[in-house]
Amino acid sequence: MTAADVVIRTEGLIKDYGRVRALDGVDLEVRRGEVFGFLGPNGAGKSTTIRVLVDQLRPTAGAATVLGVAPEVGGPALRARIGYLPGELAMAARASAGDLLGYYARLRGGAGQARIPVLAARFGLDLTRPVRALSKGNKQKVGVIQAFMHRPELLILDEPTSGLDPLLQQEFRALVREARADGATVFLSSHVLSEVEVIADRVAIIRQGTIVDLDDVRTLRHHAGQRVELTFDRPVAADAFRGLPGVEDLEVTDTTVRCVLRGEPDALLKTAAAHRVVRWSAEDRELEDLFLDHYRVPVGELRTDEEVPADGR
Amino acid sequence: MAAETPLGETRAGAIGVRATVARVGRPGSVLRWVLRGQRRALLLWAVAVALVSGIYAGFYELLDVAEMEALVDSMPPGLAAAMGYDQLGTATGYLEFTVYGLLGPILVLVFAIGFAARTLAGQEEDGSLELEVTAAVGRRRVLLERYAALVVQVAVLVAAITAVVGVLVAAIDMPVGAVGLAAAGLGMLLLVLAIASVTFATGAVTGRRAIALAVGAVVAVGGFVADALADLLDDGRWMEALSPFSWYLSGDPLAEGVDVVGFAALLGLSVVAVAVAVPAFERRDLGV
Structure with a gap:
């Protein structure tokens, strides 16, 4: 696999906050063009990993590369190729959603400006309302739009459907499929397996700071039962x-x-x-149940050629 | 799995052609956005400080100089000097005691310290900085442009004060020179910026708005008190070396013009604060 094919790679990523170890050796490899699900219960380290990838957090040890570059040195040129949606969206601006999105487009040199009204219409977002008056769901729409609008090569999305009703979740999934058809890579996190398994190709499960499973979606569902x-x-x-x-x-x-x-x-x-x-x-059964019955398959022991036929036997 | 696409080749997707050129934010985008959001607040503050300065400057007309001198003479020797009342006899002394020494700096400082703490640390704490910092601009640009927004706004407020006082000086024929007005305005600008820069830098280093506010308030109040005490206490002169207010005022800028040493010290404090802020903000974790 050539270097250009690996879009995200982490090796032994460790992140400590004082005495708390949030990431305890995370190894990931995300390939160009795939939709990669990143699953885990709350507090497992999903957001921490993601925030290291977008250079908000600096790792204690280990290495990460995004689009072939370490996040810390990538600078604005790297960020221009990424669309990021944080797990906790906070928007307090008095400005309207349209103005705020226009600002984010300007921060990308104008990229995405033309798509804002199109995406807003798809999600039913009123661009004239002040952002701080928006409901959580509507703020989430703003977040989704600013991540997708400039059609980046790589999308890093932390709990992207939180706050979206089922109809909008469908619309979101359509966006992801379009992005993938366009050649983009999507890395998204969630704590709900059923949300992710509909669109993901491969899924990694993180628990207490390490990757405990890495599978095709079908295999995972088979294991979950x-x-x-x-x-x-x-x-x-x-x-x-x-x-x-x-x-x-x-x-x-x-x-x-x-x-x-x-x-x-x-x-x-x-x-x-x-x-x-x-x-x-x-x-x-959901992820939480998997962890309750101590399901744990160390990545080393996994047979990556394990075949799971469509009938799931 | 999507077909592999060699990098650097544009492909027409269902919705349009994606540019493969990395588009980064143009310089000034953050600054313009912040100022735009501050438009209303800044206007209100400018009107407020102009009003207050105008009222005080206008009062000079009503001051009965003879009565003032009688009051000063009736006080115990030294006390009048310590309280600064001996200043009130002259136009420049009066303005320095009221507008330039007290109300002007206090009001502009309240605005500046509040903004300085909010614009970086406050936004980081409430999470609204995250989308800005992860856009195609560097952390350094975000910090410097938000700092520039602070400078611009303080300059606007000081300009409002200077304009109003200037108009009144001319209208009621006060013996205050244009050079003095410019120097005092520059001094107030540098004073407020020095304290606001320390506030801003504290926010950049700690990521905590409350701490930045507290540090700014302590430096402002402490500096003000030290400057006042320096006059009041015997052997208090040494305190002037510690107080930004003294660096600004002890040279009597309205009458004597720019005090190069004092103003340089104020400018130096701002520069040092920013020089500390930039690497600290670039290196640490954000939003924890």
Whole structure:
């Protein structure tokens, strides 16, 4: 892989705040043209990593390069090629959203100015209202627009859909797809897997300052599994369900069977169908659940050629 | 996965052609934006300081010089001198005691210290600096242009005072020269800038608006008190070396013109403050 193909690289990134170690050796490699999801529970180090990449924080140890350049020395020329959306958007200006966005365009030498009204219309943002009077969702729209408007090569987005309602999240995802079609690379963080898995190609999971998993999105979802609950019209024997392929954490109480299902539901369904099923529910498990049951696959042990067929077996 | 594109080649996307030339912010963008946001506040402050200065300068007409002298003579020897009342007998002394020595600096300092603490540290603390600093401008440019906004605004306020006083001096025929007015105005500008620069630099180094405000206030009040005490106390002269107010006023600028040493010290303080601020702001973490 040539140097030009790696858009973000971090090696052993460490960040200490006094005695608190926020990043404990973060290794990342983001390739040109991909949409890379960066997932982790709150406090895991997502924002810290991102803020090192945009040169707001300086690492305690380790190295980072963005578009082939260390953030600290990249200067304005590097920043012109990046679109950044901070995790905590604060806008207190008395100016209107349109004026503020115009200012950010000027800070980029005018790049993006023409797209502001177009993007504002897409997201339903009233450009005439003063920024500090905007709701959180509307401020987030301003943030998204200023990140995308100048069509940068690299987008670094920290929790970009926070505050956006589902319809706007869809619009945002469309923006990301357009950017990728345009050849841009997108690096986005979230603490909600379901948001990211729709658009990401690869996903890294960070927990307590280190990367604990790095996968295709499909593999990750396969690992995460589902929480299944089946209720029958009469009590069932646990033995019938124990040992079924993909079934874990089995709990049988009276007429209800609860378990975690990884992979194909076929065996479980056929076993359940032998009885009269009164109620069923299957929910995707989220990241938080993964960490609660101490799911941890050290990156070194991962078989990167692990195949996950579409049926998830 | 998107097809690889060699760098440097423009491609027409669905929405238009993306320029591959890095576009960086033009110099002056930050300064213009900050001044634009300050338009209303600055105008109000300029009107306020002009009004106050005008009122005090105008009062000179009403001062009964004979009564003033009688009052001074009736005071214990030395006290009048210590309180500065002996100044009030002359036009330049009167203006230095009121507009140039007290109300002018105080009002402009309140504005300047507040702005200096807010414009960098305050914005950093509330997060609104982040999008500016991560845009295609360097940290240094952001700092210097915001500092320039401070300088411009202080100059506007001092100019407002000078203009009003100048008009009144001419109107009521006070024996104050144009050179004296210019020198006193320059001195006030340098005084306020020196203290505001220290405030600004404190904000740049610490990232905390409250600390910057506190330091600015301490330097201003401490300097004012030291200058007053220097006259009041026996053997108090040494305090003049410590007070920016003394560097500004002890040379009697309205009457004597520019005090090169004092004004140079004030300018030096500003320069040192900025020289400390720039590397500190460039090196540390922002927004923590």
